[in-house]
Amino acid sequence: MTPTSGSSLDSARSVPYYLPVGDEVDLFFGAYADRTPVLLKGPTGTGKTRFLEYMAWKLRDADSGSPLPLTTVSCQEDLTAGDLLGRFLLEGDGTRWVDGPLTAAVRHGGICYLDEVVEARKDVMVVVHSLTDHRRFLPLAKLDQTLEAHPSFLLVISYNPGYQTSLKDLKHSTRQRFVAIEFGYADEATEAEILTHEGGASAALADSLAAMAGRLRRLNEEHLIEGPSTRLLVYAAQLIGRGVSARRACEVSIAAVVTDDPIARLAVDELISAFFPPGSGENDS
Ligand SMILES: Nc1ncnc2c1ncn2[C@@H]1O[C@H](COP(=O)(O)OP(=O)(O)O)[C@@H](O)[C@H]1O
Ligand SMILES: [Mg+2]
Structure with missing residues (x-):
């Protein structure tokens, strides 16, 4: 199982509590307007997840009042691109394709948050790169398809430079595809x-x-x-x-x-x- 959590905010109509520490809210609005991928950089427990819950709520649909869907994937060393993309499951005599969390977000829209992305296997980065390309596509080799991202889709990743050894650093070829919003301790x-x-x-x-x-x-x-x-x-x-x-x-x-x-x-x-x-x-x- 991929450790994901869908947003439980759909049912909760009240705004998640988030106290801005700097200009992160305006920066995120700006990035979202152009669907520029966002890197949240900083130590654990400094409010990154809460911030995204808050932003998903702020970016809610004007008509329905529903927050933008937020899918969080906690990346760890066993996580492969296949886990994010999806797989064929046996069903009856045949098989049925089931979207992974990233594919589902790309297809249906919303924010997909890959938490601690450098922990994942290297093949995950290939997928990340295609989504940060200006065409915003996701190659699904197993389906022989290329999926174009939903207009509301935004890719967000996080990274804690404090933990990383040089082996698990976020490569420049990857980081230069994002705007980086830094999270530190509040005053x-x-x-x-x-x-x-x-x-x-x-x-x-x-x-x-x-x-x-x-x-x-x-x-x-x-x-x-x-x-x-x-x-x-x-x-x-x-x-x-x-x-x-x-x-x-x-x-x-x-x-x-x-x-x-x-x-x-x-x-x-x-x-x-x-x-x-x-x-x-x-x-x-
Ligand atoms: N700016 C903030 N506004 C409101 N709560 C915060 C803020 N920063 C941290 N917190 C509190 O700290 C907890 C941990 O924050 P979290 O978003 O899970 O951190 P991270 O995702 O960076 O590890 C939150 O559940 C919340 O109680
Ligand atoms: Mg978090």
Whole structure:
């Protein structure tokens, strides 16, 4: 099975919560107007998926009110072009063609999001290239067909430069087919607002978590592969909302997640203690 998720937004008429961090919303509208393929670049948990859900909703059909369909494929090393394109299934005496998630999106329209595309097998890039060609086509060799993209189709890929070794870098021949919208950590005030909304944090707790995250991210270079994402801060806020002490919540949702190295862990724990001293924080007695 290809790990895909269709949008569950068709039934949900309310706008997904997304707080813009920069000019990404305008940039995406601009790119979509010309159907220019988009590369979302940046660390995990910085809002890329939520942003696309929001944009799909913003680009909803004026008549029906339905959001643009959004198909997400989480790419991993076993994912082949065949998984994206589709296959013949045995049925009765014969076979029946079943579209893969990419083919379905190309045929019926909407956004197709290939998350962490460099993780996929190399043959996936061939498919990506044909869709970023100005003719926007998809060769379906097994059907002996070339499918032209639906007018509403847009290809979006994501890439986290932090994870990649030179072996799994996004090739220039591929990246030069996209506009790249960069996702980073939100500034402290914006991140605190996200934590209030998503994690139910009080203003004071949200401010502390956001300030602590800023400090942890600055440890990044020296100690951590990647600093804590907004997603992890949301988890911490939610646990605190469930009655877990702030220190313990930060330990399980941040410290133990961002590092396995004992020395780095000491540095992280020290920082957490500076923001949430024992006996002084939320839910601490
Ligand atoms: N700008 C933002 N606006 C609203 N929520 C955000 C934002 N950035 C991050 N989040 C929160 O962080 C979580 C993780 O974001 P997600 O979109 O899944 O990240 P990514 O796809 O980059 O890994 C979201 O579920 C949401 O709660
Ligand atoms: Mg994501």
